[in-house]
Amino acid sequence: MILESVENGPLIWPTVEENGVIRTKKYAELSAAEKIKVDCDMKATNIILQGLPADIYSLVNHHRVAKDLWERVQLLMQGESLHTYYLRFTQLINDMNIYKMKMEQFQVNTKFLNSRPPEWSKFVTDVKLVKDLHTSNFDQLHAYLKQHELHANEVRIMRERNQDPLAFIANQQMTPPYFNHYQSSYNNPQWYQISIQPSQCASI
Known part of the structure; x- marks a missing residue:
């Protein structure tokens, strides 16, 4: 689900009608599956940010959507050396292991x-x-x-x-x-x- 957040985008928050007004549900009102999806979105964003060099991090740390963040990082990292990419990928795999992603x-x-x-x-x-x-x-x-x-x-x-x-x-x-x-x-x-x-x- 963390990978799906990066590839397909975050949870589209459901809405609820209250007193004739439609509003977005609060986190506490989400179903168990929806809460897991939101948590995975957050973890995906954290994993990507933790694996970035400081100069790139400073340009993208305002992103809160993992898919948008990853696409932006891909554009910024074009032209990086193979060794730098290898180190960044290794850090990403290490972070995934910390989150017990297999x-x-x-x-x-x-x-x-x-x-x-x-x-x-x-x-x-x-x-x-x-x-x-x-x-x-x-x-x-x-x-x-x-x-x-x-x-x-x-x-x-x-x-x-x-x-x-x-x-x-x-x-x-x-x-x-x-x-x-x-x-x-x-x-x-x-x-x-x-x-x-x-x-x-x-x-x-």
């Missing part, structure tokens, strides 16, 4: 991989093919992905530059020869595939 190893590994930003998609697919997510742990997945962090960062840089056609053209005019080698490698479908959003096609 997840299958496959679930933990899937969450670890699927939370990586788009530039990691090719390498995430690779690790899913070579590693058994039922028996491996996310420490091993981190070690595998670490070998490809340089390439993932290069993909992110190219993607960010390509989002603005004018910036891309200007960059092309100033790009040193050695960078063209990397650029040509991105066009090689054998190791990398880039997905272009419809909005980007329209802008191009």
Whole structure:
């Protein structure tokens, strides 16, 4: 239920009619199941906040809805190093264990991989093919992905530059020869595939 709070949003508080006026129920008036849901919403928010670095925490600690908080954190944490993400994920798993939240190893590994930003998609697919997510742990997945962090960062840089056609053209005019080698490698479908959003096609 804590995970559901993060993925699907909090309890929609029920209402009650009193003296012809409709109002939101108080906590004491909720059913047992509804109280559990509210408690899980609060725990989900606390777990996320406890795993954040101070600079990110200061930007999101006003959020009280776990789903909104998590989506905001994902945006703010784009571009963080793999090691920083690994430490944050480890803290999150540790907090879950404190709350006695048990997840299958496959679930933990899937969450670890699927939370990586788009530039990691090719390498995430690779690790899913070579590693058994039922028996491996996310420490091993981190070690595998670490070998490809340089390439993932290069993909992110190219993607960010390509989002603005004018910036891309200007960059092309100033790009040193050695960078063209990397650029040509991105066009090689054998190791990398880039997905272009419809909005980007329209802008191009």
